[in-house]
Amino acid sequence: AQSVTQLGSHVSVSEGALVLLRCNYSSSVPPYLFWYVQYPNQGLQLLLKYTSAATLVKGINGFEAEFKKSETSFHLTKPSAHMSDAAEYFCAVTKNGGSQGNLIFGKGTKLSVKP
């Protein structure tokens, strides 16, 4: 069965600092992995996705993530944090291992950005 673990429920960085949000997955089949961002009282917006092509995936707003099979990880990074990046971030894997279908979400990491 597929699962996702996000290490750290809350991460705080200074504006301009590196952002690193950790995600580890468990999957019995080749996984399709996603990072979503949620702003307060809003739905989820896709940041980026890994679908078995390039292991380094670039997304919107300067975010990127690297798929590391040996470490079963898909950590999200951004070189320089901006105040507008403050939000909740969710890592997800497709439930049935396919490219579509419903998603299994991690518990989320709340990112705070200090001025």
Next chain:
Amino acid sequence: GAVVSQHPSRVICKSGTSVKIECRSLDFQATTMFWYRQFPKQSLMLMATSNEGSKATYEQGVEKDKFLINHASLTLSTLTVTSAHPEDSSFYICSAPGLGETQYFGPGTRLLVL
């Protein structure tokens, strides 16, 4: 890009009443839609898969008689919370699969049952 809407965005109801939440794909068709529930400060939990033209598929532990799902057309799925109770208060989010292995999420509906 593809857009998914939900209506209403917020609803307050009395205990024992039923509430209907609509999920629409605005510029694409979706034979399948997904309903999630998000408790405060927690992750999204899949409740059910809505299938156009057939019965919904519910996740383990979700009461199908309490959470009625109807996929009326290729652009509309509805979730009805029947005989709502305070413990049903939550943030309900729907999604629909679009092109390119992407799920498009609605903005969510916040339900408060008094």
